[in-house]
Amino acid sequence: MGPSQSDSTSSLAKSRVPMPNAFCIEHLSFTYHSYVQKQCESLFENLSLQIEEGSKTLLLAPFDKGKTTMAKIMCGVCPKYFPGTLEGTIRVFGTDLATLEPWQLLSICSYVSQNPQEQFIANSVEEELAFPLESLGLGREEMRSRIDRALQHWGLDRLRTSSEQELSGGERKRVLLAVTEAIDARFWILDEAFDDLDQRWRDQLKEMIDKGNKTVLVLASRYLAEFDGLFDQVLLLDDKKVVSLPQQQLLSRFSQLCQDDLANPLASQVCTPPEVRQLVCTDLVAERRRMSTLEEASFKVQVPHFTLQSGELVTLVGPNGSGKSSFSRILCGLDGYLSGSIKFDGTSLSGKELSKKVGYLFQNPDLQIFLPTVNDELSWSLRRRRDLKQEEIRRRVAACADLFGLSLSDTPATMSYPLRKALQAAVYYLLDRPFYILDELDSALTYHTALSIIRDLRQNGAGILLITHDRQFAKRVQQRTYSIEKGRLCEL
Amino acid sequence: MTINTFVAGKGLLYRFDPRAKLLTVMLLCIWFFLPVSLVGLYTVVGLLVLVGAINTGFSHIAKTFLSILPMLLFMVLFMPFNVRDGESLITIGSFTLITAEGLEQAVRLAGRFIGITYACTLLFATTVMQEVMLALRAFHLPYKAGLVVTLAFTYIPFIAESFSQIAESHSLREAESDQGKRIIQRLKDLVPTLTSALVFALRSIPNLAMSLELRGFGSEQKRSSFKDLSSYRHPYTHTLLSCIMLVVFWVLFRVQ
Numbered sequence: 001m002g003p004s005q006s007d008s009t010s011s012l013a014k015s016r017v018p019m020p021n022a023f024c025i026e027h028l029s030f031t032y033h034s035y036v037q038k039q040c041e042s043l044f045e046n047l048s049l050q051i052e053e054g055s056k057t058l059l060l061a062p063f064d065k066g067k068t069t070m071a072k073i074m075c076g077v078c079p080k081y082f083p084g085t086l087e088g089t090i091r092v093f094g095t096d097l098a099t100l101e102p103w104q105l106l107s108i109c110s111y112v113s114q115n116p117q118e119q120f121i122a123n124s125v126e127e128e129l130a131f132p133l134e135s136l137g138l139g140r141e142e143m144r145s146r147i148d149r150a151l152q153h154w155g156l157d158r159l160r161t162s163s164e165q166e167l168s169g170g171e172r173k174r175v176l177l178a179v180t181e182a183i184d185a186r187f188w189i190l191d192e193a194f195d196d197l198d199q200r201w202r203d204q205l206k207e208m209i210d211k212g213n214k215t216v217l218v219l220a221s222r223y224l225a226e227f228d229g230l231f232d233q234v235l236l237l238d239d240k241k242v243v244s245l246p247q248q249q250l251l252s253r254f255s256q257l258c259q260d261d262l263a264n265p266l267a268s269q270v271c272t273p274p275e276v277r278q279l280v281c282t283d284l285v286a287e288r289r290r291m292s293t294l295e296e297a298s299f300k301v302q303v304p305h306f307t308l309q310s311g312e313l314v315t316l317v318g319p320n321g322s323g324k325s326s327f328s329r330i331l332c333g334l335d336g337y338l339s340g341s342i343k344f345d346g347t348s349l350s351g352k353e354l355s356k357k358v359g360y361l362f363q364n365p366d367l368q369i370f371l372p373t374v375n376d377e378l379s380w381s382l383r384r385r386r387d388l389k390q391e392e393i394r395r396r397v398a399a400c401a402d403l404f405g406l407s408l409s410d411t412p413a414t415m416s417y418p419l420r421k422a423l424q425a426a427v428y429y430l431l432d433r434p435f436y437i438l439d440e441l442d443s444a445l446t447y448h449t450a451l452s453i454i455r456d457l458r459q460n461g462a463g464i465l466l467i468t469h470d471r472q473f474a475k476r477v478q479q480r481t482y483s484i485e486k487g488r489l490c491e492l
Numbered sequence: 493m494t495i496n497t498f499v500a501g502k503g504l505l506y507r508f509d510p511r512a513k514l515l516t517v518m519l520l521c522i523w524f525f526l527p528v529s530l531v532g533l534y535t536v537v538g539l540l541v542l543v544g545a546i547n548t549g550f551s552h553i554a555k556t557f558l559s560i561l562p563m564l565l566f567m568v569l570f571m572p573f574n575v576r577d578g579e580s581l582i583t584i585g586s587f588t589l590i591t592a593e594g595l596e597q598a599v600r601l602a603g604r605f606i607g608i609t610y611a612c613t614l615l616f617a618t619t620v621m622q623e624v625m626l627a628l629r630a631f632h633l634p635y636k637a638g639l640v641v642t643l644a645f646t647y648i649p650f651i652a653e654s655f656s657q658i659a660e661s662h663s664l665r666e667a668e669s670d671q672g673k674r675i676i677q678r679l680k681d682l683v684p685t686l687t688s689a690l691v692f693a694l695r696s697i698p699n700l701a702m703s704l705e706l707r708g709f710g711s712e713q714k715r716s717s718f719k720d721l722s723s724y725r726h727p728y729t730h731t732l733l734s735c736i737m738l739v740v741f742w743v744l745f746r747v748q
Contacts, residue, residue, distance in 0.1 A: 072702070075702075075706060077702040077705065077706065080702075081698035081699075081701050081702045082698060101705070101710060102702070102705035102706050102710075103705050103706075103708045103709060103710040103711040104711070105706070106706070106707070106708040106711070111706060118696065118699035118702075118703065119699075119703045119706075120703070121643075121700065121703045121704055121707060122621075122622075123497075123498065123620065123621040123622075123646055124498075124620065124621075126718075127620075127621070127622050127718075130622075130718035130719075131707050131708075132707040132708050133716075133718065134708075134715045134716050134717060134718055135707060135708020135709065135711055135713070135715060136708060136713075136716075137713050137714055137715060137716045138716055139716065140716070140717075140718060140720075143716070143718050144718075147718075161498075161500065161620075163498070165653060332664060334660055334664070355663060355664050355666070356666065359664065360664055362661060366692065366695075367654075367657050367658055367661045367688075367692070368661040368662075368664075368665070369688075370658065370662075370684050370685070370687060370688030370691070371684060380665070380684075381665055381666065384666070413691065427665060428665075431665065
């Protein structure tokens, strides 16, 4: 949190000449349609929000309080594609949004999604930028100039022929920001746009928001240091409404809602592993190649020395595309390597064997949970073990659900994101791996939730490698830090 | 939500006009169903594999073959039992298990399947999707229909990629005692993997629709085009070459 910001932003807002509203939302209520018997709870009730043209607004909201839904409603795609009951009026630059189709908003409003993967529609970075410009009917020269400028600005020039699946999370986010820059719409909605970006690109985005002449709405579920002094108004989504409070009071309330005011769950944890296990990588070299581009030389991951012990909590930091995920995939046995060794307690292991020692929690929990109920999910691995009786499985599953705050009869597909993330962690907790890799665990959770998950996974003495971009989060957890840049890993 | 099927390269196929390539693929798909000899069919398949290996690399060709192998095996193993006519090759008592005609049809079917797979794969591996779209439009396919075709060809591999990601994550969830598990268990494990891939794909549909509309798809305004096919200077020569080649194959390999 950055409570040092004082009230400079509100005084700035007061000194500005009032401008016409870019967005005016009045008495908005929204409830998602339910696909199960249980009725969905409404997300917004009688919510009103005004955003002046040319202003920079930060809307803070704890996870799963409707931040992304709000962005989708403002873009006209919800409830069109995400069914629900919507009431109230929304005016965009004076026009009733209900009379507009999403494609009519192309030159008016740009949206950068929290999850970049869901927005990719083309097959290469260059085509991704070209698609909306073609929709605008721009001439070829104009398109080329906008595309070249945006790609250079976001450091994507060498990746112009790369496809989405060959990009890292941060590179994907930069592509979406480059698309937004190329379209040059009047109003930008940036949903957690700072997430996934390393410091260089966060600074660049901050500068763009600050110096640009666009109306910008940033939606965030964490108050980042980069937000200090950047916005004309900071608002909070609280109790289904948008509230405006003096800055200190607002941040304090937000902190309370996110439970960040609670003690660090790791602070009081004493981790005493029953036996000390060690994972050691020596002189590891692996090679990755982007299939869709000729210009790019193959990417090398080089790890001269890496160790992780039971009970340790180690962070791995590095810029976008530096090889963090590539290294993680090698470490848990999903990908192979050219030379060097990975040893578990002094013994070299094959990829298959490694995958039984190192648990890898993907950034996207939906790729790792797949069964109809929480009970099915948690007992899936245990039921495959011949050494466990039904009663013991039931006992372990119930205890684990209790620890992670899960209800055994819940359906994962309809659970909130933090609960799905907790379920993903609970599944691995039951597997009782000696080591875990947590990929950007904090990117969609409150600090408190993320720290609680780490605490629970460490209960049995597991060693944890945590990948994160968030310096504030890293500071709260790190014991040792490794850094990776251009594929080369070293200890800081 | 889409996957690039393009494999960067500098071979001859990359310089071949996309319109001619598209036409060749369509004609080849017809050619494989003409009454040609088995030797002729497999010669053309062999040529396709060779051209593919030269242009996109052997590993890409091998990967393509491995991806169709389960379906290919399924077809080849069960086809002979379905055809009861012709000279019997294997009999159990008075019951004819496999006939020569059944075996011939299975081999022919496999050849056609491999040939069509490689023809389509090579088109998408050596042509960027925007050029495939321009080629489709050159044949007067409306823009929206062209987009549907190109999206389908990138969305299907996306689902396949999601499937392999989910399979990977499931393999990470296996218990230690799962090592060396039996084939029955592996087949059983396919069910939850397929289910989650399907759920994942279904959940991505509204996102794809949302993203397309937010990027201007649906607008009545005339779209411009960032790319054109003017860098390909010999469309007619390439088309003619393709047609001649297919006619020669027909003359050489047709059943007399």
